[in-house]
Amino acid sequence: MDTVVLARALFGSTLGFHIIYATIGVGVPVMIIIAECMHLITKDKHYAIMAKRWTKGFAILLAVSIASGTIVGVMLSLLFPGFMEIVGQVIALPFQIEIFAFLIEAVFMSIYLYAADRLPSWLRLVSIISVAVGATASAVLITDAHAWMNTPAGFEMNDAGKIINVNPWEAFFNPSFVVTAIHVTVSAYMTVAFLIASIGAIRLLQKNLTKEERVYHRKSLTIAIYLGAIMSLATAVNGHETAQMLHEYNPRKLAGAEGLFETTKYAPLSIGGYTSREEEEVKFAIEVPYALSFLAGDRFDTEVKGLKEYPEELWPPLYIHTLFNVMVGIGTMLIGLSFLAIALKWIRRKPLPNWILALFVAGGPLALIAIEAGWCFSCIGRQPYTIVNVLKTTEAATQSTNVGLLFVLFVSLYVLLLFASVFILRFYFKRHPVHPEFNEKEVQS
Ligand code: HEM
Numbered sequence: 001m002d003t004v005v006l007a008r009a010l011f012g013s014t015l016g017f018h019i020i021y022a023t024i025g026v027g028v029p030v031m032i033i034i035a036e037c038m039h040l041i042t043k044d045k046h047y048a049i050m051a052k053r054w055t056k057g058f059a060i061l062l063a064v065s066i067a068s069g070t071i072v073g074v075m076l077s078l079l080f081p082g083f084m085e086i087v088g089q090v091i092a093l094p095f096q097i098e099i100f101a102f103l104i105e106a107v108f109m110s111i112y113l114y115a116a117d118r119l120p121s122w123l124r125l126v127s128i129i130s131v132a133v134g135a136t137a138s139a140v141l142i143t144d145a146h147a148w149m150n151t152p153a154g155f156e157m158n159d160a161g162k163i164i165n166v167n168p169w170e171a172f173f174n175p176s177f178v179v180t181a182i183h184v185t186v187s188a189y190m191t192v193a194f195l196i197a198s199i200g201a202i203r204l205l206q207k208n209l210t211k212e213e214r215v216y217h218r219k220s221l222t223i224a225i226y227l228g229a230i231m232s233l234a235t236a237v238n239g240h241e242t243a244q245m246l247h248e249y250n251p252r253k254l255a256g257a258e259g260l261f262e263t264t265k266y267a268p269l270s271i272g273g274y275t276s277r278e279e280e281e282v283k284f285a286i287e288v289p290y291a292l293s294f295l296a297g298d299r300f301d302t303e304v305k306g307l308k309e310y311p312e313e314l315w316p317p318l319y320i321h322t323l324f325n326v327m328v329g330i331g332t333m334l335i336g337l338s339f340l341a342i343a344l345k346w347i348r349r350k351p352l353p354n355w356i357l358a359l360f361v362a363g364g365p366l367a368l369i370a371i372e373a374g375w376c377f378s379c380i381g382r383q384p385y386t387i388v389n390v391l392k393t394t395e396a397a398t399q400s401t402n403v404g405l406l407f408v409l410f411v412s413l414y415v416l417l418l419f420a421s422v423f424i425l426r427f428y429f430k431r432h433p434v435h436p437e438f439n440e441k442e443v444q445s
Pocket of ligand 1: 150176184188236253367374377
């Protein structure tokens, strides 16, 4: 296999692995904040137990998140030296600020984890809010570099290929920064909400729960469903803005996402199917007339650029249509599921039926698949460029010949770590079931 493909496969699998833990690291503190707030308001001990147990899970996964994040940094330098040369000159700022964000997260996490029982409730809340701010800021800052790769700004390149006139703040506030940072943040909150809903649903489907355990898991499921509903809706609304950003700054990717070959006014939206290069259309898709034009520019007569505006060697791989569909399809399904559950709760005023719990069991893994599909769509859809219209992936990647062996070794390591972290989580929570905590005396502060 060629070195560039191997370098992309190795970096892609590293990022795909890290994203799971990074997403959880961004979302779980928000769930803990909600549980802490509920405890402050209701004085219900169940919420304090929830916050404590989620914190334990978070701490276990944080270790893998930090380790895999470090591997991502090392991989970038090793696999894409041409890219790092430009990054160092233009977009180093978010990486530098990220060190402070990580410091805030780590310091307050230690305080919250080891001193929670000795802190007054309000100070515990301040600590976990600081953890959430640090974690989200880290994600936003790293995402900034990704956004800049899609919409590079803040520098010029002279005829000799040298970077000149660097403006780090212009690079920082590149055109897609805000919209991309919001998309990544709200989709992470949404994913964690659905993961916690999955765990709650699995527990509630078990027959051998005590009455109090059932009440406890229903409370955690309710928090997760409400957060999931709000965040999935926010993800879709912001996803629409992200698509409009593509229309303005990266129409080639939007054309690939929708399998649109000809530049078209009143363009239809193609849902499902696959893009056929030979027949120049999306086969077996459901077409919604005029919807793509409307989504791109808020008007039915918006002209949407087709792939044929560009030489074929600059087209992204046509299968990005499927990646886009997976992300949007799962997002839409999860909006439907969470709002259906809320409606059922309000109308029936009874615990949720088992069939909807079974759907929630699938919700968490599906949200994770949507996150992976989103990253793959964005990064594969940028090809053949690493930095759009500036640096091709073939120029950015290493020429080293050892990447194949590294790929096998690292992928084996990721699979091992994935199983190990699931095993450790299961082992910990099996050894520390929730029911003995119901009888523990709460530390009053
Ligand atoms: C529901 C409708 C959605 C729409 C219209 C939408 C739209 C988009 C678009 C256009 C991009 C590409 C941005 C770029 O390359 O610059 C993107 C990327 C992404 N999406 Fe979505 N999305 C939706 C749902 C979701 C869901 C449900 C998730 C995950 C739970 C998700 C996670 C992501 C991620 C992680 C990225 C990569 C980061 C980025 O470039 O923004 N999206 N989305």
